[in-house]
Amino acid sequence: MAKIKEVTVEERLRALYDLQLIDSRVDEIRNVRGELPLEVRDLEDEVAGLNIRLEKLLISLEATDSEINGKKILIEEAKALIKKYTEQQKNVRNNREYNSLTKEIEFQELEIQLAEKHIKEFKAQIEQKKEVIAETKERLKERETHLKHKKGELDAILAETEKEEQALIAKSEEYKTQIEERLISAYGRIRKNVKNGLAVVPIERGASGGSFFTIPPQIQVEIASRKKIITDEHSGRILVDEELAKEQRAKMEKLFSKL
Incomplete structure (x- = not known):
């Protein structure tokens, strides 16, 4: 033996x-490599977050546009009713019918005023959202540029050192078996x-x-x-x-x- x-x-x-x-x-x-991998991950997360935020803002903008269109339709319908009730007033048989139609007209006029107020508010919201969208797009562009630069730095370092690092890690494991x-x-x-x-x-x-x-x-x-x-x-x-x-x-x- x-x-x-x-x-x-x-x-x-x-x-x-x-x-x-x-x-x-x-x-x-x-x-x-230092903190580069962590910086790249943080930037990737930030870019992803900004993209999600931008998507939500654009969806919200579309929803507000739809609200305005809905209010405009309501106004047109109210105007049509006012015209209809005004025509009907010409053919009423008594004051009760006339007063009833007058109330309907007044109600539709209030509906128009309320809808116009809402449209004004929605338009103000749209302007505000457009400002936020513009700022978010600018921030996103800046972060994407920064991410591209940092990824380039990291890729260059990895290309230069990754092969050596893996070979060294293998050698380290090999030497450990001898102890x-x-x-x-x-x-x-x-x-x-x-x-x-x-x-x-x-x-x-x-x-x-x-x-x-x-x-x-x-x-x-x-x-x-x-x-x-x-x-x-x-x-x-x-x-x-x-x-x-x-x-x-x-x-x-x-x-x-x-x-």
């Missing part, structure tokens, strides 16, 4: 730092809890990279010996010596240049 190769602490540290360099590169790519689950869990937890997602950092000028707290000389010696995994007591980051970091950075730069 073949003997399973034992992974040394140094190999674990190198693998962890490689993983950190890959994930940091993905972070850099996403930082370049035991316990360390991957710790690495992921630290990345979430520290600034810039730096879970594995080198010693730089006697201090922990990323937090800048001085590391005691004895601890630095232990880190350089690569015999055990040591974390920064202040930030919880996993520490590697500067020489190891330098070697792995050179190795990963070659990998990145091929992606």
